[in-house]
Amino acid sequence: MIRALPGVAAALAVAGLTLGTLVVVALRAEGVARLGPGDWAAIRFTLVQAALSAGLSVALAIPVARALARRRFAGRGVLITLLGAPFILPVIVAVLGLLAIFGRNGALSSVLGWFGLPPVQVYGFHGVILAHVFLNLPLATRLILQGWLAIPAERFRLAATLGLAPRDVRRLLERPMLRSVVPGAALVIFLICTTSFAVALTLGGGPRATTVELAIYQAFTLEFDLGKAALLSLVQVAICACAAVIALGAAVPAGFGAGLDRMIARWDAPRGWRRLADGAIIAAAAAFLLLPILAVIADGLMALGGLPAGVWKAAGRSVLVALTAAALALALALPLALLIQRAGRFGGLIEPVAYLSIATSPLVIGTGLFILLFPVANPVALALPVTAVVNAAMSLPFVLRALMPALRDAEAAHGRLADSLGMTGWARLRYLLLPRLRRPAGFALGLSAALSMGDLGVVALFADPAQATLPLALYQLMGAYRMDDAAGAAVLLLGLSLGLFWVFDRGGRLNAAA
Amino acid sequence: MRYPIIAAGLFATSLPAAAQDTPVLTIYTYDSFVSDWGPGPQVEARFEETCGCDLQFVGAGDGASLLSRLRLEGARTDADIVLGLDTNLMSAAADTGLFGQHGLPEVAYDLPIAWDDDIFVPFDWGYFAFVHDTTRTPVAPGDFVALAASDLSIVIQDPRSSTPGLGLLLWVQAAYGDRAGEIWDGLSDNILTVTKGWSEAYGLFLDGEADMVLSYTTSPAYHLIAEDDPTKAAAPFAEGHYMQVEVAAKLASTDVPELADAFLAFMVGDGFQDVIPTTNWMYPAVTPDAGLPEGFGTLIQPETALLYSAAEAVKAREQALPVWQEALSR
Known part of the structure; x- marks a missing residue:
């Protein structure tokens, strides 16, 4: 068994960051202002x-x-x-x-x-x-x-055999599918x-x-x-x-029933115009x-060489924030995932905590943190750590979603053997779970780092122009109409975001113990 | 989890080193003041010749953002002086309690108004005006009503972040009072965009994105003197022109109060004032011995100057801002 304490602590941290800041904000809003x-x-x-x-x-x-x-x-x-x-x-x-x-x-x-x-x-x-x-x-x-690919291929083959016109295919197959998929997507x-x-x-x-x-x-x-x-x-x-x-x-x-789950050429695809x-x-x-x-x-690309030194420094700060945010997100998600897995049926009660950040917004969390920090410190000096923390909270749902299926599979396949061997705590994590979580964890770290790298949100709230992250520096360059430098900074930002994702995702795949 | 520890270490090293031999004077100001072509570099060089200090300008957006930045940082701010507020913001700035008295002896200002304030020290002044390119817009409108009726596109600044934006808000308010809402309704289809600061707006105008931009009657002097380009002109408005007096003040929390006082005294002297006309493109608060540069004689001279006192400006802003927001959000 794995101790529950880290998981409970992670859940409390996430709840504090989302619901806690909201309470702080609500107390502050009470009776102060009216909407104009x-x-x-x-x-x-x-x-x-x-x-x-x-x-x-x-x-x-x-x-x-x-x-x-x-x-x-x-x-x-x-x-x-x-x-x-x-x-x-x-x-x-x-x-x-x-x-x-x-x-x-x-x-x-x-x-x-x-x-x-x-x-x-x-x-x-x-x-x-x-x-x-x-x-x-x-x-x-x-x-x-x-949605389209979820319609069993046999249905389209049947439609082609029956000689249905595109109009009939739309009516019988595509519209019911769209009705089920489109509202959710929208x-x-x-x-x-x-x-x-x-x-x-x-x-x-x-x-x-x-x-x-x-x-x-x-x-x-x-x-x-x-x-x-x-x-x-x-x-x-x-x-x-x-x-x-x-x-x-x-x-x-949607209710199309199951097919044989094959990829087939779509004979029914209309030709001509x-x-x-x-x-x-x-x-x-x-x-x-x-x-x-x-x-x-x-x-x-042309402007990349002549970028002002400040942009490179901002890039360094952004990479640092992104790595911190990714590490934090994983540090929160892993214990949470273990706790949810371990709690079995009650896991369903804990899981929504991780998704709270979807229902709130970075600026709301940022506002709450500011109200908390202001009496004890200069918030502007803490802009980067606050940004990393908020970015970690925002990417937590994606990280958790990446980890949970792999964790469930690992426990389902090897959990009972591990139990019979009395493999618990660190040993279970180290030898059973972590090797199997490596791929999704790499993907999740990459995603989290890339999201944080490109984020222009809470950092703008606390902004100190001299301590800007790369997206903020890019925004400042755009504001000053230095479009060449802005384009150069954009290429740098794009490269770093995709690069961070690639490195982590790749790192998770390399030598992944099977 | 090694990352957070490494990160914490790196974050810490990015903070400025605390112990240094020469004292540092930190001045928060608006962006265009510290740009390469603004007064910042020359002022810094001249003051550092005598002060035995390191003068550091920090650009923090446009004038009104300066005040927000200070409120965000509170009494823990690194700033020793804030340079670039104006009379319209003085009352709100004084209310924060963050500023200290300047203790300057009496100065013979060349301002169009009498000056007596024990916190804020004026360093330049000017009139707001819409600036246009005479080759693209040969005939400019002569008042707000004509501007609203025209199909000219204009760029203005957000009164919440920019002192020119706030100046325009109060200009319309001072000229039209209760009818200000009508004027803004009429102007709303002329407004191409509302920028955060003066620099962005003027950049858009120079790029040819808009026909007119809210700036100063002195702005054409820049094009005339620095670029030998006589095609930019300020449009005289029949309502009169709202005036701006830009000020600086010392933070009560400064750790170098003597240095801050020395800078404020330097600021109203020749070494600072003779840089202003051809770098900040405003009228100096104390006319330098050499007088104004030649091109300044060609500028329009408003017949009526409009200006609220610091106390009136707060009330006028409170009244005018919701009207502005409502008219422009439609």
């Missing part, structure tokens, strides 16, 4: 943009997923893998890429200029929506594609977009495009109105919690998702 017209506008904007972003992402993802599901072409696997990449793509790099393509001085405006058309305007409401669709279209596509994206901070900070144009998360930041850093920041934090948590609960409840089983249309859809989606990133890389 600007705050109501922020709430409206948050809900409207999240709904629109989710709706558009899903609506655009359906044709892309359908095309990917029924066509086979060279590079299909790579493209589907790349659809997973935006998860660890730093948001600020994505924003810079979108500016390079859709900005006033971007490629699209140049093309429009050849035809005598005015340049496009990317700041404000539609810029925020554009960025959210860019960041979430891949996720939506992957979720819906899974709600997940809605939830992600309600906590949008970096996009609104960089592309939002003043009061017209302010999310609640951004309003917390403004109340905090611009007006130092802690009461209002706290009140807005409660609003933010209420929105997130509602969205999270609805998202969990929206998963509807539909084939061309599918090709065009895939090409357009790939161009929309890849061109901005390629534009940043093209702009930035």
